[in-house]
Amino acid sequence: MFLTKKKYSIILFLMLILLIFTLNISAQNPQMNGPVEEFKVQKQLNSSIIFILIVIALLLVLFVWEPMPISLLALLVPIILTIFNQYSKLSVEDSLSGFGNPATITVMAMFVFSAGIQRSGAVQLLGDRISQITGKNPKRQIALISIFTGSTSGIINNTPVVAALIPMVRELGRKTNVSPSKLLIPLSYAAMLGGTVTLIGTSTNLLASQVSERMLGHPFSMFEFSLLGIIVLIIGIIYLLTVGFKLVPARLEVEDDLTDEYEVRAYLTEVLVGEDCNFVGKSFEEITEDKELDYDIIRIIRNGKQFMEPLNAKTVRVGDHLIIRARQDTLLELTRSKGMKTLPEMVVDDDAIEQPLAGETLVEVVVPAHSFLVNKTLKEINFLERYNCNVLALRRGEELTHQKMEDYRFQPGDLLLLLATEKTLARLRKNNNFIIDREYDPNLFDQKKMYISLAILVFFISTVSLGLLPVAIAALSGAFLMAFSGCINKNDFFDAIDWDVYFLLSGLIPMGMAIERSGTAAYIAVNINNLTSVLSPVFILMVIYLLTSLLTNLISNNASVLLMLPIAVGTAEQLGINPFAFVITTTFAASAAFASPVGYQTNLMVYSSGGFKFRDFIIAGAPLQLMMTVIVPLLVRMIWGF
Known part of the structure; x- marks a missing residue:
């Protein structure tokens, strides 16, 4: 049986409960300062707070066990908040505001941006140069992969960057006799860290900017936290080259066939x-x-x-x-x-199975998180007839299966070994529901499209940085120009958008508003602030970081940042210190899913390609997670102050 995320989720969930229990114990501690005690009296549990806490608990359980895609589960939020509006304190318009939220629109437009640049072949071409520079030295390979991925993820969405580089990394490992597993976790971690360098590196930053604007009147500028992001990226790369290099296992042997x-x-x-x-x-x-x-x-x-x-x-x-x-x-x-x-x-072997004259070839295909295959079986989607190919084997993490594949229910990151015709392979290359692994074609590079797409990206960054256009309008303009210029096929415009992310954000944005307006954020903040009797504010900030990163490993980066930001801001306000420092810390923590393959899309993408076990991410990622729990709050205090 394939290993599931249930055991790991239970461990993290119990850790979260333990932290909350600690906070509740501290709430009963009589040794707390006067202002916090006075605020606590004014913010006792009421029906609205209890209702919101129940909804949060329900969402966490559903997101962890995932009876259906979390993008669909997120749609329950505006429904519940509207039906029980006397407790949520939200109007119908508020509950539906996520669907037209500027952050949601910007994230959708950035998918088109990333697709335009990726389809020019620029990322693949530059990534392929790494193999020519690094030779057979695995540490040099990790260093260049991490630097390239981190810097690229700062200017386009990190998910398509990883999708474009997985084939290159696996082929690099094969050519240089280095296990691809040693290179794939660094690829994912560097993409996460690089996404924190600029406003547009990840959807988490865009969401946090919108929440920060609503609560503090302070949206993020394009390079607001770039200094911190660069420092964190450098620390992460050093970790990957030292401690991480020893902890990341070589799960896959180098095989020619x-x-x-x-x-x-x-x-x-x-x-x-x-x-x-x-x-x-x-x-x-x-x-x-x-x-x-x-x-x-x-x-x-x-x-x-x-x-x-x-x-x-x-x-x-x-x-x-x-x-x-x-x-x-x-x-x-x-x-x-x-x-x-x-x-x-x-x-x-490959030569015996493949038939060049008949146009048949073996190909590996990764199932991305947004694929329509997720939670479906081969039988349900009529896979063999639809794509005219055979499925020879399936891999999820370390596990391989060759049996009862028609009833196998796909999950993001699963890897399929197909025997396909060239015609089928051409269809799969154009299909957003698949990532073709181990394939790099220099002919895909289109210099003209690369220059145009990069020019559009510069236009977007410049207009936002100089304040000439709102972020959402600039992003929409850039997405339109990508289609108008032919950088992305007009028929593929909507296919480039990850609609699962759209519905996830649209559903969860009003949840953050409800946490704030119902008084739940203030109530939780008071309980967290009771720790000030034993902990200084910087340690409270570390607690916020740890809670957020635990949630990210459990559910997703976008969900955790939307749930935790109101609590973080409320905590800072009750402490009487700079709330923006707490916003930055929470934003960085939401992009720190190092200890789980299920909390971040890039981890899911490399999970099966590297043949990893669940515990590999815990072993390799937990030390980095704990390091960042200490380092990021200290750096935030130094840069933004309390």
Whole structure:
């Protein structure tokens, strides 16, 4: 059975409960200062606060166990807040405000920006140069990958940067005999850290800017926290080259053949159809309908000609050779009951499976978080007929499966090994629902589109930095110019947008407003401030960072920043210190999902590509998480002061 996130989620959830319990104990501590005690009396639990706390708890449980995509779960928020508006203190307009929120619009436009730059081939081309510089030195590879990824993620969304670089990184590892696993976690961590350098590096920053403007009248400027972001990025890279280098495991061995990497050899066999075979005279559709054992017919060889999916209309004849995917015990039962003869001389490797003349090739495909495959099975989406290809194996993290794949329910980051025709491969390249792994084509680079897309990006950054246009309007203008100039196909404009993120943000933005208006933020802030009897304000800031980063590892960066910012601002106001320092700290903490593969999209993307276990992220990421819990608040205090 595949490893799920349940055990890890329980651990983090218990840690969160323990912290909250500590805060509640401190709330009963009589040794607290006068102003906080006075505020606590004015902010006792009431029906509104209890209601909001129940909704928050419900969301956390649903987001952790994920009975359906969290983007759909987020739509419950405006529904609940409107129905129970006497407790949420929000009007209908407030509950629906997330759908037209400037931050939501900006994030959507940035997806188009990133797609335009990515599809010019610029990121892939520059990334490919790394292999020419680093040679076979893994530390040098990590350093350049981290520097390049971190700097690029500061100016375009970090998710497509990682999507573009995963194939390059895996191919680099293969060429230099370095396990791709050693390079992929640094790729993801550097993308997260680089996203904190500028306002547009990640959707988290844009959301936090909007909340900061609403609560403090202080939105982020383009380079407001760049100094802090650069320092944090450098510290992260140093960690990855020292402690992290020892902690990141080499899960995947360097294999020249995909068949070896996916252990296909033990599951593919060539059989000969004899005169007494039960399949003779039956169509493949009939065989499939009557199938009792777990096997798939991958290919038919007849008179020297190769045929692959779709095979349904073909009829089995005497003398046909069938390539069958099945376990050995299943194959023995199949040959015994159906009257077929195995041909053990078949050599299973990439060259044997791929048929260049027929245009068939092996390809790895990553399922991104926004893919329509998520939470669906091959059977439900009619995958084989839709894409005219065979699925030979599936990988989730360290686990491989070759059985019962039709009923396998996909999750973000899953890796598929496909046997596909060139026509199918061309379709997959254009399809946003897949990331083609281990593929880099220099011909994809379009110099003209690269210059135009970069010029549009400079236009966007300049207008926002100089205050000539609001961020949302500048972003919309840039997205329009990307389509108008042809940097992104007009038909692909809406496909470039991650609609899951749109609905997630739209649903959760009013939750942050409800936390603030119901008094919940003030109530929680008072309980946190009771720790001032034993902790100084900078340690309170560390507690805020730790709580936010725990939530990020549990749910997502956007959800955690929207839930925690009102609490952080309320805490600062009750302490009587600079609330903007708390906003910055919370924003950085929301982009610090180092200890989990499920809290941040880039971690999910490398999870299966690197063959990682859940605990690999805990072992490699927890020390960095704790380091940043101390370092970021101290740096924030130095730069912004209390």
